[in-house]
Amino acid sequence: MNETEFYTRLLALPDGANDVHYLAKRYLLRKETLLDGKLIKIYAEDLSSKDIVSGNYYPSMKNGMLKPCEMSDEKVIDFVLNLTIIT
Helix, strand or coil: CCCCHHHHHHHHCCCEEEEEEECCEEEEEEEEEEHHHCEEEEEEEECCCCCEEEEEEECCCCCCEEEECCCCHHHHHHHHHHCEECC
16 A cells, blocks of 8 residues: 555645645544654544544555554545645
């Protein structure tokens, strides 16, 4: 998964807290890169409901490994690919 658009977009997101739009809703996204880049954590909360997007990505695992937190891989991937950072 490391050669995918998902990984490229995930790396491009700045660490820290970011306001983003996803599916016409505003989310607060927190991204943290840990262990010298061997772990990337994301956690996003919809500010108008209780929806969350959460997962850990391990780029150093063979081809990368996404471990969502109690949701599908597809939800996390779609979120990362389709969010827009509010500037």
